[in-house]
Amino acid sequence: MLLFVLEKILGFGRTLSAIVVLVVGLGLGLVVIRGLQGWVANKVKEVWEDEVWDAERQKGDETANSPTPESTQWLNSVLASIWPLVNPDLFTSLADTLEDVMQASLPKLVRMVSIEDIGQGSESLRILGIRWLPTGAAAQSVSVDGKIQSDSDDKKKSDRSVAGEGEVKGNTDEDAAEGQQQSAPNNAQDEQEGEAIAEGLEAEDGDFMNLEVAFAYRARSSTRKFKDRAKNAHLYLAFYLPGSVKLPVWVELRGLVGTVRLRLQLTPDPPFFALCTLTFLGQPKVDLSCVPLVKKGLNIMNLPLISNFVQSAVDAAMAEYVAPKSLTLGLKNMLVGDDFKKDTDARGVLIIRIKRAYDFKEGDSGLPLVKRGSADPYVTLSWAKFGKPLWSTRVILSEMEPCWDETAFVLVTPEALNVDERLRVQLWDSDRTTADDDLGRVELGLKDLMRDPHSNGKMWDRTDGLKALKAGEGMPGKIEWSVGYFSKSKILDSQLAQQTDDPSVQNTEQLRRKVHEESEKKLREANKDQSDELEQQKAQDFKARQDQFAISSPPPEGYPSGIFSIQIHQITGLEIGKNNKDRDDKADGASDEEETGESLPSAYCTIILNQQKIFKTRTKPKNSKPFFNAGTERFVRDWRQTEVMISVRDARVHEDDALLGVIYLPLGKIFAERSQINGNYPLAGGIGYGRCRVSVVFRSVQLQAPKELLGWDWGTLEISPQAHSSDLAHDLRGLRIKLRTSLQRGKMHYVKEGNDAKWASRHDRPIHLAVRKRYCSSLVVEFRSHSALLDKTPAFAVLWLKDIPDNEEKTVTLTVWKGDLKRAETRCVQECGQKAGTIELRVTFWSGLSGYHSKLASKDRNLADVMEVLDTANDSEMKEEADDRSGSSSDSSDSSDDDDGNDGKRLFKKSASNGSSNGGGKTADSTDDELATSGKRGPIETFKDFRKHNKQLNRRHRGLMQWKGARTVQWAKHKLEHGEQHVSNLFRHGERDTGVETEV
The missing domain is CATH 2.60.40.150 (C2 domain)
Structure with a gap:
């Protein structure tokens, strides 16, 4: 009985085990079948697409050999023949753009990415179809209200006759005559606003071809050999990970489909195409394959790290040219081979002078009977739509009537004109730990400033009330400022006489006559009325010849800016x-770079x-x-x-x-x-x-x-060792004076001599003070009196460095004031308190960095880099042919060595960041001469030689820095x-x- 029960139990166990094994087997089978189903489906789809494209290629070959070929097949045959012969270096700019996009969106894990190679392969791009498009309304302008204007208005207001001349032209003589007849100022303003046509919506003159092209690319089916993969369009990427780990990735272009519209501007000169504007109709579909460069690498296109990054970078690069965005190419320059600029992109410059502000809102509220409300104001300049500050004044602390008197130069670019920008002058209150407070702004239309006779070619003094960020809302306060637009100068007869491109042209009249004759010859075979086209061709040719002659002659002397x-x-x-030599010997066998x-x-x-x-x-x-x-x-x-x-x-x-x-x-x-x-x-x-x-x-x-406005921002102020005064108040005579800039200070002691007051520096040496941001900096002369606790400043004088020229000694007579020193050195005003006499100084502003800036360089990485470059240039004697400029080998606060003190122009010849004032100049010179003439090097000589050339050795990664x-x-x-x-x-x-x- 017991045996029977055990037999039943064991039999049931075996059945249960069999059921479990069966269920597990079925589950694994379903997983495998599901996986194989997806793999087979993808493989079948890939093979099917390859066969379809192979059939398309065969059909194309058959059609090309037939008596009636396909309309685009001849072009595809030409592309197939030329494509493998194209120099891959022509695609370097495309790889450069793609690398920019990748570099800007790198994950934190990756330090750098580079496109080390790009190739188009032997499989060419296919043209699926070409469609001719009508010109439409491209020859008509669109006004600010969105209405298409008539042809007569277009001819009158368009400035597109010459490509690249986007600056808004002033009114013609006819317009000026009509404007004088209008008495109401609002009518003149309405007329100017009507002419404010956005640059991108103006009529384009000339003959154009408008095409719509459908294109596609499909890689050939290949084996796993890289030799076969290289026949398709490809990229070789290198990702650099932390620890100098390089991850090479092969990116293969598997497919590309898209539609592009082209607008080609025709010209009678070879290569007969001047400009090409292209835009994609929708995002082109791009299929990529990424493979690591190992013997048996899997396709990792579906892995998120590589696939998403590469695919997003390519899509982002393509999206830059999807409608309504576009790309304009200068085909004439590209096909001729000139890849360098012959003219600047900027059309001119805006000069803005910020004077003062008053009656504006308090940035920091006050407390009654305890603290008065105040502000720490400064002004920024920017484009209203772009928003990024282009320039800023200095911050004046705790001042409700700031006076800056600073000048800014802002370039007017085509980008600003295309979007109809407005110049924004904005007043801010600076805060240490919180966001700066907006105290108001003033905005003016850029094109209005370029056209207005008050600001075109001259400075326009203005006083404007401040506005709030919300439209129509005002804010308290006004700002006094000046603005002017100055366009690029036309070529002068003096330049034409010096140009070497065509010696037969010596003045503007000869140039105009020659251009008109050539333009009429170009269009003499036209089969229709080309009067408008002829005038446009004359304008374009005149502009092109002007640019050619302008770059083949030196800039005009009368316009240095x-x-x-x-x-x-x-x-x-x-x-x-x-x-060292040993490392070079190991590479002797390598002949290729x-x-x-x-x-x-x-x-x-x-x-x-x-x-x-x-x-x-x-x-x-x-x-x-x-x-x-x-x-x-x-x-x-x-x-x-x-x-x-x-x-x-x-x-x-x-x-x-x-x-x-x-x-x-x-x-x-x-x-x-x-x-x-x-x-x-x-x-x-x-x-x-x-x-x-x-x-x-x-x-x-x-x-x-004026020459005072033509200087540098960085420099060294040299003050002669003596100062004089004949009318100074008697209570100030006998006091020592301290001279200081925002970076350094020096001092002079009173010297009793006759009836005049006189001060002299120590050892009768010039004082050198480092200067940064020279056009908003001042030299402060303080009269210091001794006191038991702290010395006092009963009087002072201020010299604003914007009022003296560069590299020229000037004698200045400064008014001595008794008043608020803090306000006087920050506010650029004429009256600073009670007058107490004058003091006479001889000063020279030597432009450029010097050894006096070395302490500042230790706190500023950018300045330290510049100082290193200057040291390198001095050591390599790059400046021997240039004019002597200022500089120094001393960083003393009130003196320099004897050699430098006698000749200020020699200061720059010394190392910009090396050397300090030493009293034993002759001993040091004799030691240097001994090291230079003697080849003997004992321990002491070796140490001296090392100290002398330490910086040069470290900069070249020799000595300790090797x-x-x-x-x-x-x-x-x-x-x-x-x-x-x-x-x-x-x-x-x-x-x-x-x-x-x-x-x-």
Whole structure:
């Protein structure tokens, strides 16, 4: 009985186990079947699409061989033949744009990304169809209310006859006559508002071709071999992770479908196409495949990290040209091969002078009988729609009647004109820890300023009431300011006489006559009435010849101020030099230059204008031929005294970015014969080698500013060792005087001599004071009296540095005042209290950085970089051919060594950041001479030699800095110093500086 029961139980257990195994097996089978179903479906879909496209190719080949070919098949056959022969370097700009998008949206895990290679493959793009589109209303303008205007109005108001001449023209003589007959001012204002047509909606003159093109691309089915994959369009990406880990990824273009509309402007000159405007109709569909570069790499397109990033970057790049956005290409310049500018993009410059503000709202409320309400005001300039501050005045603390008297220069760009921008002058109250308070604003239309006779070519003094952010709402207070628009100057007869492009043209009348004759010959075979087209062609040819002659002649002497454009194209042969011979011997067998590799630098460029860093490119990781094609435009006060430097650095992890080399461009020298230069310049003075292709162009504006306004912002103020006064109050005689700027101070002691009061510096040496932001800075002369606790200042004098020229000694007579010193040194006013006499000084403002700025450089990373570049330029003797400028080898507060004191112009010849005042100048000179003439090096001589050349060795990564550990320690020290400075700045009133412009 017991055995029977056990047998039943065991039998039931076996049945249960069988059921469990069956259920698990069925579940696993369903999972496998489901997975195989999806894989098979995707595989079948992929094979089906490949077969469909193969059939399309075969059909295309058959159609091409048939007597009646397809309308676009001949074009596809031409593309298929030419496509593999196209130089892949032509797609470098496309890769550059895509890399910008990727660099701007990198995840935190990735340090850098680079497109190290791009290729179009052998499979060409296919044209699915071409449709001709009518011109429509493109030849008619749209007014501000959205209505299409008549042809007569278009001809009268359009300024599109010449491509690129987007500046709004003034009224014609006929318009002016009509305007004089109107007595009511509101009618004239209505007429001007009616003419304010947005730049993008004006009629376009000339013959155009409008096409709609449907295109597609499908990669050929290939094996897993990379040799076959390379036949399709591809990218080679490199992601750089922390720890210098490089992740190479092969990106293959599997498919592309889209529709684009083209608008081609015709011209009678080869290549017969001037401009091409293109826009995509909807987002093009792009199919990518990403494969890691390993022997058996899986397709990781479906993994979120790589697929989403690459796909989003490509879609974002495509979205930049989807309607209503567009891309305009200068086909004529592209096909001819001129990839450099012949003119500046900016059309002119706005000059804004901020004088004072009053009766505005209190930013910081007061308490009755305890504290009066006040404000810490400053003014910013910006475009109303763009919003970003373009310029800012200084902050005046605790002042309800501020007087700045500062001048700004704002470039007028096509982007601002296209969107019908308005100039915004905004008053702010600065706060230390909270957001700044808006105290009101003033806005004026940009095109109104360009057309108005009060501001076109002259300064317009204005007093405007402040408005609130909400439309129609006012705010208390007014602001006094001046504004003027100055356009680019036309070519002068003096320039035509100096141009080398066509010696037969010597004046404007000869140029106009020659252009008209050539234009009439070009259109003599036209089969219809081309009177309008002829006038447009004459205007375009005249503008083109003007630009050509302008760049082949030096800038006009009478107009030193203008717009400077610089563009960095590419660096070739970039590499880091070796420190010893042994490492070079190991590479003797390599004959080809390496384009990518771990040992190559990750380069970026910075542009330094008048010793101020203004622009920084993006970083190009691990590349010997980095392509930048980036640049900027700036207003320069005087091209004859302007200096431009380009520094190329290697971006490193846990190290200060190493200086690869420097390019020095004194505009007074390079523009001596031409206004446009395009050349290759070697990198000098750093740890690397290479040549950088740079193009620069300068166009003068119709401005003749006083010489006091043509100086630099950074410099060193030299004060002669003696000061005199003949009418000073008797109670002030015998007091010592302290002279100070915002950065440094010096002092003079009273010298009893005759009836006049006289002061002299120690050892009768000149006083040198560092200056920054010179046009909003002042020299304060304090008369100091001794006291038991704190010295007092019973009287003072103020010299605003905007009132003296550069590099020229000037004797100034300053009024001595008894009053509020704090208000006098911040408010630029004529009366500062009770007059107590005058004092006479001899001062010279030496433009440029000097050794006196070295302490400030330790707190500012950008300034430290500039000082390093200046040291490199001085050591490499790049400035020997340039004019002597100011500088110093001393950072003493009130004296310099004997040699520097005798000749201020020699100050710049010394290292900009090296040297300090030492009393034993002759002993140091004799020691230097001994080291230079004697080859003997004992321990003492070696130590002296090391101290003398320590900075030069460290800058070239020799000496102590040849080891990475030492460079890392130096980097950590600098990070700590800048961190401390950043914390201290949190509790100060900050100014809205625009900072360094960046590419990304």
